[in-house]
Amino acid sequence: MKKISNFLLAILFSGFLQAQENSGLNLSINHIALSVKNADRSAEFYKTVMLLPEITNRTKIEGIRWVALADGRELHLISILKEPVTINKAVHLGLTSNDFDGVLKRLTDLKIPYSDWPGKPNTFTNRADGVKQLYFQDSDGYWIEVNSVNDKTIVVEQTKNEVWQMEENYWKYVKANDLKSYLSLWDEQFIGYPGNNIITGKDHITDWIVLMYKENSGKYSYVLDKKAVNVLAIS
The missing domain is CATH 3.10.180.10 (2,3-Dihydroxybiphenyl 1,2-Dioxygenase, domain 1)
Structure with a gap:
C-alpha cells in the first residue's frame, strides 16, 4: 500500500496542477496601469529606484510611459487623465x-x-x-x-506543505469513505493504477475503496507519519 500511496500522490499532484492550468478563461496579467500626475517623473522613479527598463510606448500617445516588469509584464504610467x-x-x-x-x-x-x-x-x-x-x-x-x-527556499517549503496537505486529505477521505470528496482530488483526465493492476480512469478510481469497505465490514484505520517530503525541482 505504501508504494501505491506514493505513486498516487505523484499523479494527484500533477493532476491538480493540470486542473489549475485548464480552468477558467486562461487569463493572465499583461500589464498594470497607474494614473500619475507626471509620467516623466514617475518613469524616472521606476527606472532609478526599481531599476525597471523603459520600453516603447506602443500607443504613441504623449503623456504615457511604459516600463518592463519580469516575465513579459508591463507597467504603464498614464498622466493624460486628471481625475483625482x-x-x-x-x-x-x-x-x-x-x-x-x-x-x-x-x-x-x-x-x-x-x-x-x-x-x-x-x-x-x-x-x-x-x-x-x-x-x-x-x-x-x-x-x-x-x-x-x-525565494526558492520559501517556494520549496510551500510546495512541501501543499503536497503533504493533499496526502492528508487523500487518506482522510478514504477513512471517512467519502467518495465524493475523494473524487474531487483527481483530474478528469486521470489515467493510472488506483489500487490494483488495471489501468483505469477517474470513473473507477474509487472502486478499491468500495471493495475494501465491503471486505472489512466498513472498518478502516490508518496512521500517517510525516517522515520526509522532497521537492525535486521548482521551475
Whole structure:
C-alpha cells in the first residue's frame, strides 16, 4: 500500500496542477496601469529606484510611459487623465524578488522610507508562511509591496506543505469513505493504477475503496507519519 500511496500522490499532484492550468478563461496579467500626475517623473522613479527598463510606448500617445516588469509584464504610467485618485495601502502594486535583501539595501541606500504592513518604519513583515514583505510609496504616493515569494527556499517549503496537505486529505477521505470528496482530488483526465493492476480512469478510481469497505465490514484505520517530503525541482 505504501508504494501505491506514493505513486498516487505523484499523479494527484500533477493532476491538480493540470486542473489549475485548464480552468477558467486562461487569463493572465499583461500589464498594470497607474494614473500619475507626471509620467516623466514617475518613469524616472521606476527606472532609478526599481531599476525597471523603459520600453516603447506602443500607443504613441504623449503623456504615457511604459516600463518592463519580469516575465513579459508591463507597467504603464498614464498622466493624460486628471481625475483625482484615492490611494490607500490596500491598493498596492505587489512585486516579488529573489533578492529581497538587495531591495532592502537599495531602499536604505537611497533613503526611501519603507515599513511593514502595520506601518512600522524601517522593518518588514514576516508572513505566517515565511514570506517577507515591505512597503513603500512611489513619486505619486502609490503603495508598492516587494516580497520574497520568488525565494526558492520559501517556494520549496510551500510546495512541501501543499503536497503533504493533499496526502492528508487523500487518506482522510478514504477513512471517512467519502467518495465524493475523494473524487474531487483527481483530474478528469486521470489515467493510472488506483489500487490494483488495471489501468483505469477517474470513473473507477474509487472502486478499491468500495471493495475494501465491503471486505472489512466498513472498518478502516490508518496512521500517517510525516517522515520526509522532497521537492525535486521548482521551475
